[in-house]
Amino acid sequence: MTFKELVQKKPGTMSGRLGLVGGDEKILPVGERWRRDGGETVVFSGSLSEATSAAMESVAKGEASILLFDGLRFMDTVRLLDESVPARPLMVMQGIELETYSKILWTGIAPESHWDNLREVLRGLGILVNALEILGEPTPRVALLSCVETISPGIPSTVWQGTVAQMSRRGQLGNAIVDGPLGFDLAVSPEAVRDKGVQTSVDGQADLLIPPDLNTYCSLVDALHLSGHGSSAGVVLGAPCPIALPSRYADKNDIWLSVYTAGLLGPKT
Amino acid sequence: MVDALLVGDAKEIKRLLPELGLVEGDFQIEGTTSGANSADAAVRACAEGAAHVLMKGKIPTPLLLKAVLAPEGKLRLGQTLSHCSVLDVPGSGRLLMLTDGGVLVAPDFEQKLSIIENASRVCVALRVTEPRMALLGVSDEADPAFPATLEAAGVARTARVRGIAKFVEGPLTFGTALGGLPANAPWESDVAGRPDVLVANGIEECNITAKALINLRGAIFMGVIAGAKVPLSLVSRSDPPRNKLASLALASLLALEAL
Numbered sequence: 002m003t004f005k006e007l008v009q010k011k012p013g014t015m016s017g018r019l020g021l022v023g024g025d026e027k028i029l030p031v032g033e034r035w036r037r038d039g040g041e042t043v044v045f046s047g048s049l050s051e052a053t054s055a056a057m058e059s060v061a062k063g064e065a066s067i068l069l070f071d072g073l074r075f076m077d078t079v080r081l082l083d084e085s086v087p088a089r090p091l092m093v094m095q096g097i098e099l100e101t102y103s104k105i106l107w108t109g110i111a112p113e114s115h116w117d118n119l120r121e122v123l124r125g126l127g128i129l130v131n132a133l134e135i136l137g138e139p140t141p142r143v144a145l146l147s148c149v150e151t152i153s154p155g156i157p158s159t160v161w162q163g164t165v166a167q168m169s170r171r172g173q174l175g176n177a178i179v180d181g182p183l184g185f186d187l188a189v190s191p192e193a194v195r196d197k198g199v200q201t202s203v204d205g206q207a208d209l210l211i212p213p214d215l216n217t218y219c220s221l222v223d224a225l226h227l228s229g230h231g232s233s234a235g236v237v238l239g240a241p242c243p244i245a246l247p248s249r250y251a252d253k254n255d256i257w258l259s260v261y262t263a264g265l266l267g268p269k270t
Numbered sequence: 271m272v273d274a275l276l277v278g279d280a281k282e283i284k285r286l287l288p289e290l291g292l293v294e295g296d297f298q299i300e301g302t303t304s305g306a307n308s309a310d311a312a313v314r315a316c317a318e319g320a321a322h323v324l325m326k327g328k329i330p331t332p333l334l335l336k337a338v339l340a341p342e343g344k345l346r347l348g349q350t351l352s353h354c355s356v357l358d359v360p361g362s363g364r365l366l367m368l369t370d371g372g373v374l375v376a377p378d379f380e381q382k383l384s385i386i387e388n389a390s391r392v393c394v395a396l397r398v399t400e401p402r403m404a405l406l407g408v409s410d411e412a413d414p415a416f417p418a419t420l421e422a423a424g425v426a427r428t429a430r431v432r433g434i435a436k437f438v439e440g441p442l443t444f445g446t447a448l449g450g451l452p453a454n455a456p457w458e459s460d461v462a463g464r465p466d467v468l469v470a471n472g473i474e475e476c477n478i479t480a481k482a483l484i485n486l487r488g489a490i491f492m493g494v495i496a497g498a499k500v501p502l503s504l505v506s507r508s509d510p511p512r513n514k515l516a517s518l519a520l521a522s523l524l525a526l527e528a529l
Contacts, residue, residue: 148477185481193508223444
């Protein structure tokens with residue numbers, strides 16, 4: 002899946018009122034484009050905390066139908082959103098198109114959740130896979146990233162990764178092809194898979210990368226963004242309305258793609 | 271660049287050399303019967319001064335590290351060992367080190383100080399005498415919600431106070447460390463935007479991020495383990511020859527510093 006293919010799809014939630022949250026001016030042109038297309042916009046300003054609170058209140062009243070955050074303070078934004086939706090931890094997902102990879106490479110995690118609980122891992126994985134299916138990838142290849150390719154008790158995340166991979170092999174995870182633990186090279190490089198002789202169903206063609214922890218997610222996404230990427234989009238999953246959360250490195254097009262992707266996913270994805 | 275002592279299956283080595291256009295007489299060959307024997311023999315050669323660099327070939331890393339870390343191997347100096355990935359990222363104009371993606375799974379406070387110390391030594395071998403180092407975090411602020419950011423702040427301060435490194439700062443996100451402070455940041459940094467070294471929170475973060483830059487950005491990679499009697503050149507089996515050669519060059523520079 003590429004962004005060119007993605008924008009051919011008709012979003013479910015691309016009308017109504019778009020809430021612009023945060024002080025960065027670079028999100029304002031997206032509001033102008035939204036209004037040109039017949040929608041309305043509302044700006045939530047003030048501190049990030051005040052703006053987030055007002056935006057979520059507006060969503061609860063049925064006023065704003067989709068939100069766009071400026072993405073300058075990623076962790077603060079996610080935490081504030083998470084506090085406003087206490088019933089279930091939110092997920093974040095970033096998709097990046099790179100010259101060196103043939104499709105959008107998505108990366109996802111539950112920022113406020115600990116991935117040492119298998120139930121939480123499976124819940125989060127289910128949300129991410131469902132999102133990719135909605136975006137048009139019926140059998141997403143999911144790489145559970147690690148620094149090794151074998152289950153090692155000394156690296157605790159490899160234990161749940163191996164368990165989840167086994168569940169995938171037994172058909173317990175629907176159509177998703179999930180494998181791990183996998184080194185990054187085995188997730189994105191068929192040549193590395195051949196060179197190392199590792200049997201992996203992902204086969205170096207991952208659609209979705211799931212890092213073992215939040216530190217890795219943040220560094221990995223930043224590294225991919227700073228790698229001369231093409232287009233990108235960031236969304237929050239599990240909130241009462243579609244939420245676009247582009248990277249702080251996003252340009253005008255990336256911000257629009259984030260809104261578009263959030264719209265495609267619709268509410269309560 | 272180096273004289274090589276090849277340790278392993280002697281018959282197989284002798285078969286491969288002419289295939290690679292190399293002359294058997296140019297190499298010392300020590301025949302062994304298993305991976306464990308190869309690791310022990312290579313470690314012994316380094317401990318006895320017969321070799322100044324230990325380079326991993328097609329042997330599982332844990333097997334080699336077991337021999338290196340064994341007390342009877344005599345390669346340990348009583349220091350913490352850590353892995354340094356030095357990357358030449360196209361267009362960046364400078365080398366960037368990520369550490370530790372190969373030895374310490376979840377380094378504690380003191381081990382992070384050792385990682386910084388080892389990274390400094392590698393920087394000196396690369397003629398970077400006052401490296402700028404960033405301890406990575408999910409936020410640019412020490413945040414009680416994320417204990418690792420508090421530790422990063424503490425390690426950075428301790429490293430400066432103890433004189434382990436002059437320019438060290440943390441926590442910084444990967445993006446801030448490389449891209450610089452946001453325009454409206456209320457503070458200044460002598461590291462953000464021009465780091466030589468990024469210290470990760472754990473082995474997975476470092477390994478995965480470095481491999482992302484190698485596999486999707488075409489970075490040339492040099493891997494070395496510092497802190498032992500001799501440097502260990504450690505690369506992945508899937509690394510192309512240029513990375514293996516660059517790693518050997520880096521380890522040789524480190525070895526020259528020690529002579």
